[in-house]
Amino acid sequence: MPRYVIAIDQGTTSTRAILFDHAGMPVATGQREHRQIFPQAGWVEHDATEIRDNTFAVLAEALAAAGADPADVAAIGITNQRETAVIWDRATGEPIAHAIVWQDTRTQDLVDRLAADGGVDRFRAQTGLPLATYFSATKIAWLLDSVEGARARAEAGELAFGTTDSWVLWNLTGGADGGVHATDVTNASRTLLMDLATLAWDDGLLTAFGIPRALLPDIRSSSEVYGTAIAPLAGVPISGILGDQQAATFGQAAFGAGESKNTYGTGNFLIANTGTKIVHSANGLITTVAYRLGDDEPRYALEGSIAVTGSLIQWLRDNLGFFENSADVEQLALSVPDTGGVAFVPAFSGLFAPYWRPDARGAILGLTRFATKAHIARAALEAVALQTVDVLDAAGADLPAPITELRVDGGMVANDTLMQFQSDVLGIPVVRPAVIETTALGAAYAAGLAVGFWSDLDELRANWREDHRWEPMMAAAERAERMRAWKKAVTRTFDWVDSP
Numbered sequence: 173m174p175r176y177v178i179a180i181d182q183g184t185t186s187t188r189a190i191l192f193d194h195a196g197m198p199v200a201t202g203q204r205e206h207r208q209i210f211p212q213a214g215w216v217e218h219d220a221t222e223i224r225d226n227t228f229a230v231l232a233e234a235l236a237a238a239g240a241d242p243a244d245v246a247a248i249g250i251t252n253q254r255e256t257a258v259i260w261d262r263a264t265g266e267p268i269a270h271a272i273v274w275q276d277t278r279t280q281d282l283v284d285r286l287a288a289d290g291g292v293d294r295f296r297a298q299t300g301l302p303l304a305t306y307f308s309a310t311k312i313a314w315l316l317d318s319v320e321g322a323r324a325r326a327e328a329g330e331l332a333f334g335t336t337d338s339w340v341l342w343n344l345t346g347g348a349d350g351g352v353h354a355t356d357v358t359n360a361s362r363t364l365l366m367d368l369a370t371l372a373w374d375d376g377l378l379t380a381f382g383i384p385r386a387l388l389p390d391i392r393s394s395s396e397v398y399g400t401a402i403a404p405l406a407g408v409p410i411s412g413i414l415g416d417q418q419a420a421t422f423g424q425a426a427f428g429a430g431e432s433k434n435t436y437g438t439g440n441f442l443i444a445n446t447g448t449k450i451v452h453s454a455n456g457l458i459t460t461v462a463y464r465l466g467d468d469e470p471r472y473a474l475e476g477s478i479a480v481t482g483s484l485i486q487w488l489r490d491n492l493g494f495f496e497n498s499a500d501v502e503q504l505a506l507s508v509p510d511t512g513g514v515a516f517v518p519a520f521s522g523l524f525a526p527y528w529r530p531d532a533r534g535a536i537l538g539l540t541r542f543a544t545k546a547h548i549a550r551a552a553l554e555a556v557a558l559q560t561v562d563v564l565d566a567a568g569a570d571l572p573a574p575i576t577e578l579r580v581d582g583g584m585v586a587n588d589t590l591m592q593f594q595s596d597v598l599g600i601p602v603v604r605p606a607v608i609e610t611t612a613l614g615a616a617y618a619a620g621l622a623v624g625f626w627s628d629l630d631e632l633r634a635n636w637r638e639d640h641r642w643e644p645m646m647a648a649a650e651r652a653e654r655m656r657a658w659k660k661a662v663t664r665t666f667d668w669v670d671s672p
């Protein structure tokens with residue numbers, strides 16, 4: 173009897189493989205980082221061949237660490253950084269160019285041209301998304317127009333597009349030798365090309381962006397058997413795919429309408445499940461598919477996407493040399509009692525939710541000769557929490573009932589100071605589960621459900637355990653004053669670049 177389900181978490185900075193047991197506990201992990209390629213200001217690329225090689229390597233590492241072989245593994249789940257666009261040659265299996273990453277803003281010109289006719293919300297009713305460089309469609313169009321011969325080859329069916337879930341699935345099912353070219357509804361809902369209600373690629377959208385249908389993967393549910401893996405997991409079914417934020421929602425067992433989670437990774441992503449209803453935000457959130465299990469009705473969600481949170485701490489570490497490890501930011505921030513009047517708005521990719529301002533750029537405000545790197549580090553940490561208040565306020569205005577308790581996960585939730593401050597400025601409890609690898613766990617759950625390793629959602633819900641809870645300790649008046657100052661700082665970053 174197989175004892176485990178394995179999840180591949182193909183993230184922005186690294187690729188992980190984690191084996192989970194039946195109780196949903198991680199048993200063994202393999203992890204490898206890949207290069208972040210910044211060829212020009214605003215451009216962010218990944219080498220998809222490096223991601224492919226890392227995927228096979230981490231699978232082998234996780235199996236070896238657990239002393240497991242394929243017979244011990246019931247199913248494989250895939251979760252991934254969303255929106256990042258890979259285009260490859262179906263015959264050779266090689267990418268035609270580096271992948272364009274979700275944070276990349278090179279397609280702003282195309283976004284502006286499309287928005288000139290109908291505004292940035294022209295596709296929102298159908299896709300749930302504003303026109304923005306963040307989503308896959310303009311990245312695909314850019315690759316087709318910039319790589320010589322790509323458009324003609326795409327039209328002839330010689331090329332394949334995928335977000336990294338599709339890239340991993342295709343390679344893991346044999347690549348050029350019979351690989352399965354598919355994605356799931358959650359990833360497809362981030363392209364600007366899928367109709368949220370029909371869950372199919374839409375001809376009108378494909379025409380608007382100039383994208384040939386022959387390039388696109390099949391859209392499947394989040395939990396079904398897509399194919400069978402090759403070595404090092406030969407014969408094991410691949411049976412779950414979820415975009416990473418939807419996977420974290422699933423791993424947090426936020427299955428029903430009104431349940432939510434906030435993930436603190438490279439960026440922050442709040443997802444609030446709205447059940448079978450498609451809810452459109454009037455407050456700057458986007459609408460997305462939460463999950464679909466086989467032929468069941470799809471579940472939808474509102475999402476507050478914040479581009480820069482953990483990556484701000486990395487930037488302090490790597491670009492400014494403030495400390496050696498990301499975790500050191502906590503000690504540095506705690507070495508001063510407050511930010512000394514400094515505010516930091518990390519609008520490095522413009523601002524995403526709820527502002528959607530591509531013309532904004534990062535700013536450190538309120539500097540005096542008193543300010544030290546400790547004040548800047550503290551302001552950076554506070555910015556992570558303050559951006560989160562903005563998206564929770566938006567969700568509170570859009571949802572029938574406000575979020576009264578925040579489930580959190582991701583790499584940054586190890587930071588107790590940040591979590592306490594988050595609870596303080598939100599004025600609600602913040603709750604961390606025992607397993608913070610919720611992204612991988614969610615993909616494992618989707619895969620395990622499809623093959624009967626787990627029987628139903630109730631069984632998964634019973635696995636969820638609270639690890640720690642932070643209660644708000646800040647007075648309401650101070651909270652209001654903090655938010656007033658924050659919003660003032662945010663507006664100072666608008667309209668910085670003339671032509672973003």
Ligand SMILES: Nc1ncnc2c1ncn2[C@@H]1O[C@H](COP(=O)(O)OP(=O)(O)O)[C@@H](O)[C@H]1O
Nearest residue numbers: 183185437438482483485498499582583584587
């Ligand atoms: N103790 C900490 N305090 C603040 N930030 C942290 C801490 N530990 C990790 N981080 C940040 O969290 C991010 C890693 O989180 P993770 O969930 O692994 O990210 P991702 O899945 O997006 O690659 C990094 O950006 C890192 O800078």
Ligand SMILES: O=P(O)(O)OC[C@H](O)CO
Nearest residue numbers: 183184253254437438439
């Ligand atoms: O790789 P992560 O965890 O930073 O997630 C990236 C998001 O999916 C982008 O939408």
